Amino acid sequence: MNLTISGHHLEVTPAIREYVQNKLERIIRHFDQVIDTHVFLAVDNLTEKEKRQKAEINVQVSGKTLHVASVAQDLYAAIDMLMDKLDRQILKHKQMLKDHNRTAIKRLDVDEADVAAA
Known part of the structure; x- marks a missing residue:
């Protein structure tokens, strides 16, 4: 995994x-097929002081590329x-990959479709 952190x-x-890096270990533990990671940290000069620090990750x-x-x-x-937020997206992506390879009900035989519907 390539990691780039910029400010x-x-x-x-x-x-x-x-x-x-310590926080990203949790992400890698859930999904180890991460190719590249770019973390962007910024301090904005906003009028709202409670929302000045910004963190983004690709x-x-x-x-697929996930952006948070x-x-x-x-x-x-x-x-x-x-x-x-990234952990939730990674788990959602992992679940999509896992469920994606299921056979559609219309492709099953009649007996198997009755069992799948039950």
């Missing part, structure tokens, strides 16, 4: 880099919300 109006310190998995964004008052809180 806008923000210096990416080793502590922030390590925090993001995760490229086989055949979150904003919060604290950068670490934004990263936590980001990883929670």
Whole structure:
């Protein structure tokens, strides 16, 4: 997995880099077929002070790119919300891959269709 962490109006310190890497371990534990990951951290000069810290991530998995964004008052809180959202999307993607290969009911025989409907 290639990991790129970049910051806008923000210096990416080793502590922030390590925090993001530790949070990404949970994602890798659920779905290990991640090809490329780009994390974008920013501090915006918004009038709403409670939504100044922004975190975005693009995760490229086989055949799809997942994009998640979150904003919060604290950068670490934004990263936590980001990883929670990404975890839900990864699990949803994994479930879609798992369920995708099922045989359609119209392709089954009549006896098998009765069993599948029950």
